[in-house]
Amino acid sequence: MKMQKLAVSVLAIALLAGLAGCGPQQATGSTPPASTPSDQQPTSSQPAEPSQSQEALPVMGDVIQYDPNQPVNGGQDIDIEFWYWTGAANLFQALADQYTAIHPNVHITLVENPWDDYWTKLPLALQGKDGPAIFNVHNGQHDNLIGYLAPYDIPVDDLKAEFVGASGHVIDGKIYYTDYGLMTATMYYNVDMWAAAGLTDADIPKTWDEFREVAKKLTIRDDAGNLVQAGFSYNGGIQGDVLGMQYQYGQDLFTSDNKVTLNNDAMKSVIQRLKDMYLVDGVCDYNFGNNSGDNFGQGSVAMYLGWGFMTNVLAQNFPDTHFACFEIPAPTAEVPYAYHRYNGESTFGVNKNASAEQQAVAQDIIRFFLANDGIQKEFCLANAVFPAKASLQSDADLLAIPSISVLADHIDRYIWPGAMPSTVEDNVKIMLEDVFYNGKDLDAALADAEKAINDDLANLDFTSQESMYKYAGEALD
Amino acid sequence: MNRPARLKNPLRSRSEVILRGTVVCALVIFFVTFFVIPIFMVFGGSFFRWNPLKGQLNFLGLDNWKRVFTSDLFWRSMGNTVFFAAVATVFRVVLGLALASALYSRLIKHKSVYRVLYYLPTITPLVAVAFVWKFIFDPRIGLLDQLLNTNINWLFDSRYAMVAILILTIWKDFGYAVIILLGGMYSLPQDCYEAAEVDGAGAWQRFRRLTLPLLKPTILFIVITSLISYFQTYIPVMVLTQGGPGTQTYLASYLIYEEAFSKYNFGYASALSFVLFIFIALLTGLSFKVSGKSDDT
Numbered sequence: 177m178k179m180q181k182l183a184v185s186v187l188a189i190a191l192l193a194g195l196a197g198c199g200p201q202q203a204t205g206s207t208p209p210a211s212t213p214s215d216q217q218p219t220s221s222q223p224a225e226p227s228q229s230q231e232a233l234p235v236m237g238d239v240i241q242y243d244p245n246q247p248v249n250g251g252q253d254i255d256i257e258f259w260y261w262t263g264a265a266n267l268f269q270a271l272a273d274q275y276t277a278i279h280p281n282v283h284i285t286l287v288e289n290p291w292d293d294y295w296t297k298l299p300l301a302l303q304g305k306d307g308p309a310i311f312n313v314h315n316g317q318h319d320n321l322i323g324y325l326a327p328y329d330i331p332v333d334d335l336k337a338e339f340v341g342a343s344g345h346v347i348d349g350k351i352y353y354t355d356y357g358l359m360t361a362t363m364y365y366n367v368d369m370w371a372a373a374g375l376t377d378a379d380i381p382k383t384w385d386e387f388r389e390v391a392k393k394l395t396i397r398d399d400a401g402n403l404v405q406a407g408f409s410y411n412g413g414i415q416g417d418v419l420g421m422q423y424q425y426g427q428d429l430f431t432s433d434n435k436v437t438l439n440n441d442a443m444k445s446v447i448q449r450l451k452d453m454y455l456v457d458g459v460c461d462y463n464f465g466n467n468s469g470d471n472f473g474q475g476s477v478a479m480y481l482g483w484g485f486m487t488n489v490l491a492q493n494f495p496d497t498h499f500a501c502f503e504i505p506a507p508t509a510e511v512p513y514a515y516h517r518y519n520g521e522s523t524f525g526v527n528k529n530a531s532a533e534q535q536a537v538a539q540d541i542i543r544f545f546l547a548n549d550g551i552q553k554e555f556c557l558a559n560a561v562f563p564a565k566a567s568l569q570s571d572a573d574l575l576a577i578p579s580i581s582v583l584a585d586h587i588d589r590y591i592w593p594g595a596m597p598s599t600v601e602d603n604v605k606i607m608l609e610d611v612f613y614n615g616k617d618l619d620a621a622l623a624d625a626e627k628a629i630n631d632d633l634a635n636l637d638f639t640s641q642e643s644m645y646k647y648a649g650e651a652l653d
Numbered sequence: 654m655n656r657p658a659r660l661k662n663p664l665r666s667r668s669e670v671i672l673r674g675t676v677v678c679a680l681v682i683f684f685v686t687f688f689v690i691p692i693f694m695v696f697g698g699s700f701f702r703w704n705p706l707k708g709q710l711n712f713l714g715l716d717n718w719k720r721v722f723t724s725d726l727f728w729r730s731m732g733n734t735v736f737f738a739a740v741a742t743v744f745r746v747v748l749g750l751a752l753a754s755a756l757y758s759r760l761i762k763h764k765s766v767y768r769v770l771y772y773l774p775t776i777t778p779l780v781a782v783a784f785v786w787k788f789i790f791d792p793r794i795g796l797l798d799q800l801l802n803t804n805i806n807w808l809f810d811s812r813y814a815m816v817a818i819l820i821l822t823i824w825k826d827f828g829y830a831v832i833i834l835l836g837g838m839y840s841l842p843q844d845c846y847e848a849a850e851v852d853g854a855g856a857w858q859r860f861r862r863l864t865l866p867l868l869k870p871t872i873l874f875i876v877i878t879s880l881i882s883y884f885q886t887y888i889p890v891m892v893l894t895q896g897g898p899g900t901q902t903y904l905a906s907y908l909i910y911e912e913a914f915s916k917y918n919f920g921y922a923s924a925l926s927f928v929l930f931i932f933i934a935l936l937t938g939l940s941f942k943v944s945g946k947s948d949d950t
Contacts, residue, residue: 292914295706296706296914299706299707300705300706303708319707319917320704320706320707320917321707323707323708462806462809463792463793463804463805463806463809464792464793465791465792465793465794466791466792466793466806466808466809471793476793597916598915598916599916602911602915602916605895605897606896606897606899606900607899609809609897609898609899610898610899610900612898613809613810613811613897613898613899614811614898614899614901616899632916632918635702635918
């Protein structure tokens, strides 16, 4: 038994030493109170916490700090469930392992659910008392989840000080979740095709006009005029990006009364340009594959506008494709109102219906995660997202990822519209297919989509966060 | 004079009564719990802004119903559904009948091999085969275009997207009709055929004058179950086209799925579901009526 305790303690110290080394600062001194009820102090008869029998462990974090020497739940055994959706088991296992190495009295049961099941099972589980104490959040499900979330017990100002975009998550002076990573679209290009076309780094386009010329050079047709290699393809759906590119013209996506606005000049310019690239420039056609991401990986498309997660998808599914990224072009060489929208990878939620003890442990895990640069870096690397935490934004390993590095110069010029309900993207998808494939008039398609979305939004509690954007004052009226 | 001992009816024994009562009760409870109560809940929910995931239940009156009947997308979906169900059912029956007749004939050898082959698609998981068909329909690497030497974008061309969904559905389901019809053919009275043959009836006449009329109950069974099933189809749409291009391949059940599990608008989805429920119930009733009349004649 003594040997087990010793082994656990040594493991905890080793892990924390490694983690603290990743942090910006190995702070000591005054520490924030741990999320443990004050009346539950550890006793010598309770399970050993490393801090009680060993040398004090270093405190993690700078503004948001985590003191691993503070016992959790008074050192008494406690069980909690941690739910997440399929696809990141190793990350959550690592988080749980690192946390329980410090607090062996906490027993975390990780529960994995497929994506679709997750969003029906989780809210129903949260309605009762047996739901998970802590769970993974996606801001697209904000409307269904917010009623079950307990606010973080970390001061909002501390979160704002360390995490980009935290201000956009403040609700009535409280934060229920924020972003640990920011994901947006970057232009992926095939390095070999780029070189074969005689292009160099100097040809990387900054404007859409330059981009169209490059796309033409990358397009290859056979003698009969059949497309062999597309210079640029958006087949299979570009709705997620169309919903970001109108910002380049200073056009917000939502009005001040939280209605969507699609039927405007900016959106028309964006869609017409996409259409012209196919029909006028001939850089691709609508029958040249149905999934531009896969087609890029398969080597039939030279450029593809993809979100950060595509970095890992390409690396895993198409390891022989040599690619790099450049920032999405803008209408002119000037820095636009915003290059694109971003969406955050969210931190975890705390179940307000869980017992007070479980909530306290969940809050402690949140603090452990937010103060811990090492584990956040793992999450950002795994999802290829730009770190929201300021201390990680110059991390060499993260900046080695092409889709992250190209954002570094202008990350403040990306806007978060808010937790958009699915109806927005769903209806824009329909609208684009009507325009691109069914030949529907653009004005009519935009008007129909705008009406359909606003009909749905009238039944939802959606609030645009565009007014929180740093450069909101530059938007068109 | 002693009265003869009354024979005990085994169906009225105490243990039999208890067993029957238990089984019937269990079935009633099952149907009430999983069919009757949900139907009433759906009907009740259609008058509310209802999202059980966040505990929302706000009374709306007839708003959801008004929206159903004024929605272009709903009527388009219903039109698509009627077309889809009619075509899929006709092909299922005709193809099933043709292949069952071929297998029933004396000319075909290794019949059990064909029966297995035809039935295999029916027992394969729909989602899995739908993903395989998605590759088959791909305009760049798809097998279908290569076989036909065409350049059709099956899933994104509004002229072919519904055809693609129908091809998958018919391929998946025709084997069921073959097996059921073949079973029906094997149970037909052979003496009628022998008599017809003696009277000089040819193969086509025997099929038309004997097989078809005698198989009518089986065919009606397939038609009714097919229509009910096809009015509830949404998985092929979800996997292949997501209702697109645009809304060209929206079916009623896919619209309901989208409203309920994508937009979490369970109230409106309930109103849509109830309309579909009434439609299917009327259709089933009509089919039974037609079937009953034909049996009388």
